[in-house]
Amino acid sequence: MLATAMATANSGLAYPERFYAAATYAGFGGSPNSAGKGIVSKLSNDSALLLYALYQQATVGPCNIPKPRGWSPIEQSKWTSWTGLGKMVSTEAMRLFVKILEEEDPGWYSRVSDFVPEPVVDVEINHIPEVAAVSENGNISPETKTIPTDNGNLSEIKDKNIVSEGPGVVCVYDKWVALPVSGTRPKGRYEHGAAAIGDKLYIFGGNHNGRYLNDLQVLDMKSWTWSKAEIQGGKDGLPTACAGHSLVPWDGNKLLSVAGHTKDSSETLQVKVFDLQTSAWSTLKTYGKPPVSRGGQSVTLVGATLVIFGGQDAKRSLLNDLHILDLETMTWDEMDTVGVPPSPRSDHAAAVHADRYLLVFGGGSHATCFNDLHVLDLQTMEWSKPTQQGEIPSPRAGHAGVTVGENWFIVGGGDNKSGVSETVVLNMSTLVWSVVTAVQARVPLASEGLSLVTSSYSTGDILVSFGGYNGRYTNEVHVLKPSHKSTLQSKMLETPVPDSVSAVQNVTNATRDVESEFETGQEEKLREIVMDDVASEQRVTKGEETNKNILSSLKTEKEELESSLSKEKMWALQLKQELMESETRNMDLYKELQSARAQLAAEQSRCFKLEVDVAELQQKLQRMDTLQKELEILRRQKASFEEAALNAKQRQSSAGVWGWLAGTPPGSES
Known part of the structure; x- marks a missing residue:
């Protein structure tokens, strides 16, 4: 119970005036308000003991009275609960007191009519004329405001829940x-x-x-x-x-x-x-x-x-x-x-x-x-x-x-x-x-x-x-605004619980058993439970040492993780730098590749022209071969003609000699 209250105490809801209103409503410090008569008797034993201890801590301070003598379980339970709070400051005790009361009786504040010391500021809102009206003498008069209820219908919430004073306030839990x-x-x-x-x-x-x-x-x-x-x-x-x-x-x-x-x-x-x-x-x-x-x-x-x-x-x-x-x-x-x-x-x-x-x-x-x-x-x-x-x-x-x-x-x-x-x-x-x-x-x-x-x-x-x-x-x-019930567990995990709270939890759990055994008259069992309380306190002390060792190891592990994280970050930055350098090199290589591609394209064009020239030359060579063959034929024909002419000439000259010898004059044969 106290751990629950401790987990939600940091919300800052409990002002001193609100604490005294809550204490009076619960029946502490004077005549209880008519709306709160009998509220303590209706609470569970551990809640009532914690309210008593927190009230004493808030109004008197740490417990300095000696442990009560005799075997009165109620008085010893009160003393044990009070001393279990250690040196908790009074303001923290006030806040815890209000939190426990709100958990046991969520609507207590709206039923307090004789005093409203100070409104609860949940959401500060400046310049809200719709929430409060200013009277002729300059005082702010609270008015009602219409908000949606659970079933979606609109209802009027009186100034107990929505009050405007100065900057204005809104106090409605789990409602839009x-x-x-x-x-x-x-x-x-x-x-x-x-x-x-x-x-x-x-x-x-x-x-x-x-x-x-x-x-x-x-x-x-x-x-x-x-x-x-x-x-x-x-x-x-x-x-x-x-x-x-x-x-x-x-x-x-x-x-x-x-x-x-x-x-x-x-x-x-x-x-x-x-x-x-x-x-x-x-x-x-x-x-x-x-x-x-x-x-x-x-x-x-x-x-x-x-x-x-x-x-x-x-x-x-x-x-x-x-x-x-x-x-x-x-x-x-x-x-x-x-x-x-x-x-x-x-x-x-x-x-x-x-x-x-x-x-x-x-x-x-x-x-x-x-x-x-x-x-x-x-x-x-x-x-x-x-x-x-x-x-x-x-x-x-x-x-x-x-x-x-x-x-x-x-x-x-x-x-x-x-x-x-x-x-x-x-x-x-x-x-x-x-x-x-x-x-x-x-x-x-x-x-x-x-x-x-x-x-x-x-x-x-x-x-x-x-x-x-x-x-x-x-x-x-x-x-x-989510209520403390809807966010209770998360806040308990987020807020470290003091060692004194753990001790009070152990004591109050034992106190509930003590009163049960006292009512049944089993005094021997009562003594055993009291001894268990002492052993429990010793276990708490040992647990504190264990927690210190755990915290020390966690701190060392945290430092190692931070060191490792720092190295990882440096490595990541180095990789990022290398990546940027690689991108620069890639860009230079890409430019070189583009230049080589351009040169290759030019060479390919030149090779194509050369291939065309070679083809033309091959055609010319083929024509030259033909001409050479024709020339060879002509040469052969010329040689034949020349040979025939020579032969004819030789025959002519040969016939002339024999004709002269025969008495035939030259030219008579033609």
Whole structure:
């Protein structure tokens, strides 16, 4: 019980005046309020003892009285509970007192009518004339305010629950409240991007009447005032109007707009960066192979990486691929997973648990909506589909989700027929669903494409919802403060429990058994239990030493991991430098290759011309062979003619001699 109260005590709800009101209501420190008569007698034994011990610690201080003598189990239990608180400061005891009372009797404060020392400031709201009216003498008079109840109907909450004083306050647990805001409201929209950095809510882009938007709106969550961000001239100018994208806070002063549907979408997924210091947009330069462009995907920041799953591409094809962008090396990587992944879908919700497990819930295809839950182990990259428990939500798509500790809140969405009115929460450790609240149908919180973020106040986290579409485009702002019951377990895991708390838990558990045995008259058993208390205290001391050893080993392991992480970062930077050098060398080689290709083309052209010349020469050679043959024939003919002529001449000369001898004069034969 005390551990539970300790885990939620840091919310800052218990002021001293509220403590004294709670103490009087519970019956401590004077006559109890009429509404609280008998409240202590109605509590469990351990709760009553803790309230007593905390009251003494808050009003008197640490226990300095000696241990009571005799065997009065009640007095000894009171003394043991008080001393178990050790040196706890009085303010912490006051807060724990109020927390335990609220846990046992959540509505006690609304029933206190004789005194309201100070209102509980859950959400500070400046400039809210609708909540309170100022009388003629300048005093602020509380008025009633209308808010939706569990069944969606509107009811009036009196000034006990919603009170305005000075800046104004809202105190309603597990209920959505529509906040009046000032400034120029942005256009109603859905499928926009939303992110919270500090006390500012940033809204970028979205869909309004079928038109994509690219404005950046800012809501100051202290004054609840809207304004439009003035964009300076960056190197890329204004980003392209888009919808279905994701807006992710990064590096403390930057916003990442990831993916989204645009009218002139590129082939690959784009990441835009808005620098809050320079008020300028730019395109994130990445390496590796980026995913195809898409919208309706989920983008989850896990450490220094973005995990992108699913969505719908420009051709309306549904996807279920998984990509990771390392924000330190700016390198994309498509992950190969094992197991059965979720079916292709878009407009789903995703969250990370313990920096290791990626949870994907719901979403839709072209024909149906889902309510299945899938878990991806980011270390083994294995998908699984665990069994859901509790009040499992109905199928939906276009819903919004946000985590508070280990609780995952899901708001809105639709199933192609109507909007979903229930706000549900999943405990990511136990995978148990429960319904937080419900609203009336066709209100902004039962819309598709709305956004949901968390904002931290001194009183704890609140959920802030904006926009959505359920037949009309809305620009309303709603807030919900989760009760300590819905966030109890996560805060217990996040808040270290002091050693004194462990000791008190052991003592109070034994005290409950002591009183039971005392009532039955078993005194021997009582003595044994008291001895067990002493042994338990000794075990606590040993446990403290063990815890110190464990903390020491964890510290050493942490230092080793930090050293290893530092080395990994240096190695990654070295690889990035080598990659850049390789790209430079590749570019030079590419240029050389292009030059060689040009030279090769010129040589190929020259070779072709030479081949043509050779062909022509071959033709000339063939003609020369023919001419040579003809010349040879002519030569032979000439030789024949010459030989014939010579022979004829010889015969002629031979006939002339014999004719002369015969007395025939030359020329008489012719």
